[in-house]
Amino acid sequence: MSARPTIRVKPKEGKRARAGAPWLFSNEIEMAKQLAPGSLVNVMLDDGNSLGTGFFNPKSLIAVRLIDSALDRAIDEAFFVEKLSRALAIREALFEAPYYRLVHAEGDGLPGLNIDRFGTTFTVQISTAGMEALKDVILSALKKVAAPAKIILRADAPSRALEGLESYVDGTGRITVEENGVTYFADAGAGQKTGWYYDQRENRAFMAKLAKGKTVLDAYSYVGGFALAAANAGAKEVAGLESSGPAVALAEEAAAAAHLPAKFLKVDVFDELERLVSAKETFDVVIGDPPPFVKAKKDLEAGAKAYRKLARLCAQTTAPGGFLFLASCSHNIAMDRLAYECAMGIARAGRQARLIHQAGAGPDHPVHPMLPESAYLKALVYALD
Numbered sequence: 001m002s003a004r005p006t007i008r009v010k011p012k013e014g015k016r017a018r019a020g021a022p023w024l025f026s027n028e029i030e031m032a033k034q035l036a037p038g039s040l041v042n043v044m045l046d047d048g049n050s051l052g053t054g055f056f057n058p059k060s061l062i063a064v065r066l067i068d069s070a071l072d073r074a075i076d077e078a079f080f081v082e083k084l085s086r087a088l089a090i091r092e093a094l095f096e097a098p099y100y101r102l103v104h105a106e107g108d109g110l111p112g113l114n115i116d117r118f119g120t121t122f123t124v125q126i127s128t129a130g131m132e133a134l135k136d137v138i139l140s141a142l143k144k145v146a147a148p149a150k151i152i153l154r155a156d157a158p159s160r161a162l163e164g165l166e167s168y169v170d171g172t173g174r175i176t177v178e179e180n181g182v183t184y185f186a187d188a189g190a191g192q193k194t195g196w197y198y199d200q201r202e203n204r205a206f207m208a209k210l211a212k213g214k215t216v217l218d219a220y221s222y223v224g225g226f227a228l229a230a231a232n233a234g235a236k237e238v239a240g241l242e243s244s245g246p247a248v249a250l251a252e253e254a255a256a257a258a259h260l261p262a263k264f265l266k267v268d269v270f271d272e273l274e275r276l277v278s279a280k281e282t283f284d285v286v287i288g289d290p291p292p293f294v295k296a297k298k299d300l301e302a303g304a305k306a307y308r309k310l311a312r313l314c315a316q317t318t319a320p321g322g323f324l325f326l327a328s329c330s331h332n333i334a335m336d337r338l339a340y341e342c343a344m345g346i347a348r349a350g351r352q353a354r355l356i357h358q359a360g361a362g363p364d365h366p367v368h369p370m371l372p373e374s375a376y377l378k379a380l381v382y383a384l385d
Contacts, residue, residue, distance in 0.1 A: 004042050004071050005035055007056055007064055008279045011046040017066070018045065020370040022106050024054070024064035033058045037164050038129030040072045055111065055130025059164035065111035065128060075134065080141035083110055086146055091117075091364055099178050101366040102146070102200045106374050107366035112163075113138065116194040120149035123194035131163055152188045154195075158295070167190035180205045180384060182232045183258060185250045186223050192247075192291075200289065203327070203379045206357065207287060208233035210323045215286035217241070217317060218278075219269050219310075224251030224262065226287045226325075231260035238262035238331040239283070241269045273313040282319040294330035303333060304341045311345025315384060317351070324353070324382045331376035338378050346382065357381035 009017065013028040024043070035041070037059050043051040043066065052069040067075060087108045091100045102122070103115040112128025122142065126132050132155070139151060152171035160167055172189035177196050188195035193367050204226050211230035218227035223239030230253070231238045238261060242248050248264045255262040265272065269290070276282075294303030311326055318324045326342050339355075346353045360367075361377040368374045 002042060004040060004053075004072055005032060005056070007032060007041045007043050007054070009043065009045050009051070014045070014051075016370065017051055017064075022054075022066040022111060022368060022371060023062050024051075024066075026058075026061055026063040028106035029063055030054070031058060031063070038131075040075055040130070055128060057129045057163055060129075060162055065106075065130060067109065067111060067130075077137050077141050077144075080110075080138055081144055083108065084115075084141055090366075093133040094363050097178050099198075102364075104365045104374075106368045106371055114194065114266040115142070115221075116196065116198060117146070118177055118188065118196070120147075121152065121173060121175055121188065122146065122148040122150070123152045123154050123188045125154045125157060125194050127155075127163070129160045129163045129165060132163075152194075154188075154193070157193075161341040168228070180208065180229055180232075182228050183254060184223055184225070184228060185254045185257075187246065189252065190246070192222065192244075197222070197225060199325070199329070199365050199377050200379075201362040201364075203325070203359055204229040206381070207285065207323070207325050211235040211238075211285050214322075215319075216285040216287070218285040218287045218289075219273060219314065220288065220290045221247075221251060221264060223247050224264065225264045226253055226289060227251065227264070228254055228258070228260055228331075230285065231255065231262040232258065235261065235285070237252040241262040241267050241272050243268060270309070270313070273310075273317060277313060277316045282317055282322070284319050284322045286314045286318045286322065287325045289325070289327045292330040293328070294332040297332050300332060300337075303330060304337060307333070307338060308345040308348075311342040312349045313345075315346045315351045315382075318351070318384050320385065322384050324384055325379065327377065327379040327383075329377050331373045335378045335379075339380060342382075344382055346384070352385040353382040354385075355380060356383050 002140045008030045037057040041056040053073040054066040094343040112131040156167040175188045177184040186195040208229040212234035215236045216230040218240040221242045227240040248266045251264045293306040359379040
């Protein structure tokens, strides 16, 4: 008899989990509110079959996050060494330089854990109670597998509140990021997420190819991801719009260090786009890569309107014959809905468009085959007449 608590799935519930998804919602199980958030549990179906080992949190809508298909699996240092080693092997096959997302939560079988690598500096983002309880074990395993010179803990994602967790950051540090032949600067301790967005790597390279000899506008430029890639690819002139002063400063510093023709403005992006439209200023390539407008399902309609507005304004600032890139990092808006809102925004700008490219995150952000929510990033590229 196992000493580990058992969570039972209600009859006829947990359809997605039965098919292989790693989540069970609170209404799908027989709740055990006496268990502490983050408890390791065995998960059993009503027919006597099992789903394996998971983390349980009575405070979360996602009450169970499965981590292994075996019952009573020891989730210890050896377990994490195995998982991290496999993740590292995949990234080393994909990338020559040690700049990538090493662990991407459910996509790598480690729900609630993201790890980004910046050379010998690693940022570890923990967003669930189960992973928080095993923090020291995770860090020990990471040291064995990758021998980091520095680890920065970013336990400050807003989603931690849904798990009943407090937020904190342990460690500070400016980082250098090498990507697509460009050197960027970021702040791993105070910047957005883990300091950098590796998920747009391939999309930045795609848009950079379109930028040679062109004028480029990067709306929501952060530390210059798309803007500096375009400048490095031979863009004639690049402007970045960003509301964060520290991010603008880092982007300007990187541009100056590499002698790239890019300028950055600290502005409210929507206000500046409105000004550009009024002034009839246009650019050959326009990029709209905003923060999530749909942070929760309840935000869908308001967020959809924001994406439509962004598409309209960006289309109005795209020169005839130009290219427009629009993206969403909100998993709560589906690709078909995003594409519809972008198409409507472009139409309301009075523009004719061809959708020439659709994409998601790069390969260091693997998608769980049974969890469409893990395919959160959506990117659309249009050629405008």
